[in-house]
Amino acid sequence: MDSADQFRFTHLPHPAPVSVAQRTELLANPGFGRVFTDHMAVVRYKEGQGWHNPTIEARAPIALDPAAAVLHYAQEIFEGMKAYRAADGGVVMFRPDANARRFRQSAERMAMAEVPEALFLDAVRELVRADRDWIPSGESASLYLRPFMIASEAFLGVKPSSEYLFIVIASPVGAYFSGGAVSVWVSEEYTRAAPGGTGAAKCGGNYAASLLAQREAKRQNCDQVLFLDAAEHRWIEEMGGMNVFFVMDDGTLVTPPLGGTILPGITRDTLLTLARDRGLTVREERYGIDQCYADAASGRLVEAFACGTAAVVTPIGRFRGHRGEIVIGAGNGADPVTGDLREALIGIQRGQRPDPHGWVQRID
Numbered sequence: 001m002d003s004a005d006q007f008r009f010t011h012l013p014h015p016a017p018v019s020v021a022q023r024t025e026l027l028a029n030p031g032f033g034r035v036f037t038d039h040m041a042v043v044r045y046k047e048g049q050g051w052h053n054p055t056i057e058a059r060a061p062i063a064l065d066p067a068a069a070v071l072h073y074a075q076e077i078f079e080g081m082k083a084y085r086a087a088d089g090g091v092v093m094f095r096p097d098a099n100a101r102r103f104r105q106s107a108e109r110m111a112m113a114e115v116p117e118a119l120f121l122d123a124v125r126e127l128v129r130a131d132r133d134w135i136p137s138g139e140s141a142s143l144y145l146r147p148f149m150i151a152s153e154a155f156l157g158v159k160p161s162s163e164y165l166f167i168v169i170a171s172p173v174g175a176y177f178s179g180g181a182v183s184v185w186v187s188e189e190y191t192r193a194a195p196g197g198t199g200a201a202k203c204g205g206n207y208a209a210s211l212l213a214q215r216e217a218k219r220q221n222c223d224q225v226l227f228l229d230a231a232e233h234r235w236i237e238e239m240g241g242m243n244v245f246f247v248m249d250d251g252t253l254v255t256p257p258l259g260g261t262i263l264p265g266i267t268r269d270t271l272l273t274l275a276r277d278r279g280l281t282v283r284e285e286r287y288g289i290d291q292c293y294a295d296a297a298s299g300r301l302v303e304a305f306a307c308g309t310a311a312v313v314t315p316i317g318r319f320r321g322h323r324g325e326i327v328i329g330a331g332n333g334a335d336p337v338t339g340d341l342r343e344a345l346i347g348i349q350r351g352q353r354p355d356p357h358g359w360v361q362r363i364d
C-alpha cells in the first residue's frame with residue numbers, strides 16, 4: 001500500500017507563480033503564517049479505494065460540499081513542522097518522521113483514515129522541493145509546513161467519514177514571538193482537555209476550545225495561556241500551543257508527564273534528550289500551580305520556558321493569574337539553562353552542530 005511507486009506525485013506547476021521580485025519582498029519580513037508559497041500537496045482518500053491521486057498543484061481554495069463532515073463534526077487533524085536553510089545552503093528538516101507518526105496517531109484517535117508515514121513524508125518533501133525558493137534564510141527564519149486532513153464526505157449522519165482530503169501547505173515564517181521573555185496567564189476557569197478526551201491528538205477542536213482562554217490571556221496583557229488539569233484544576237499541563245518546562249535552583253528540569261491530556265511535543269521530547277545528554281536531571285512529573293508559586297517565592301524555581309515548533313524555546317518571564325503574579329528569575333529571559341538548550345536545539349536544526357541522534361534529514 002505504501003510503496004514509493006504507489007504514491008508517485010503528479011506535478012502540476014502553478015501557471016502564474018509569484019514573481020521573483022515579489023517573493024523577495026515577502027521573504028524579507030514574512031511574519032508568522034500570513035504568507036504562503038505557490039503550491040500545495042493534495043492526496044485524496046475514499047473507502048474501498050484508499051489513498052489516491054497524489055499531486056503537487058497550485059495553491060488555491062478548495063471546494064467542499066456544505067454537508068462535508070468536517071464542517072459539522074470537526075473531524076480534522078494537523079501537524080506543524082519546519083524546513084530550514086542549512087549553513088551550507090542545503091535544505092534540512094528536523095525529525096519529520098516524528099510528525100508523520102504523531103499524525104497517524106491523531107488520525108487514529110479521531111477515527112480518520114490513517115495516512116501511511118511514507119506518504120506523509122513524501123508529500124512534505126515533494127512540496128518543500130517544489131517551493132524551495134520560498135525557504136527564507138536568517139537566524140529565526142524557516143519554511144513552516146502545515147500538513148492537515150479533513151473529513152470530506154457529504155453526509156449529515158454522525159459517523160466517521162468515508163472520504164478524506166490530506167493537504168500540505170507551506171508558509172515562510174520569522175520568529176513566532178518578537179523576542180525576550182513572554183508573560184503567561186494561568187487559566188483557572190477553562191481547561192483544554194480532560195482524561196479520555198483528545199488532548200494528545202493534534203486536532204483543530206482542541207485549539208477551538210482554547211481560544212477563549214487565549215483571548216482572556218490577551219485581555220490580561222499576557223502573551224500566552226497556561227492550562228491546568230481538568231479534574232482538579234491544580235496540576236500544570238501545557239500552554240495553548242506549546243509545552244512547558246521549569247528549571248530548579250539545583251539544575252533539575254521539571255515538565256508535566258504525557259498522560260493523554262497534553263500534546264506529546266517533538267520539541268519537548270528533543271529537549272528531554274538534550275538535557276539528559278548534558279547530565280541534567282530531568283523529571284517528567286506533575287507540578288502543582290501552588291507549588292510553582294511557592295517555588296518562585298522561595299527562589300527554588302529559577303527559570304521557566306515554553307517550547308514547540310513555532311516557539312522553539314522561549315523563556316517565560318512571569319506568570320499571572322487569580323492568585324497574583326510571579327516573576328521567574330530576572331523576568332527578562334536572560335536564563336542560562338534555557339539559553340543553552342535553545343542554542344543546542346537551533347544549532348542542530350540548522351546543521352551548525354553535530355547531530356548524534358540522527359534527527360536532521362536533508363531534503364535535496
Ligand SMILES: Cc1ncc(COP(=O)(O)O)c(C=O)c1O
Pocket residue numbers: 080238239240241242243263264265266267268307308309310
Ligand atoms: C498544544 C500544543 N502543545 C505543544 C506543542 C509543541 O509540539 P511540537 O514541539 O511538536 O511542535 C504544540 C505545537 O505544535 C501545541 O500546539
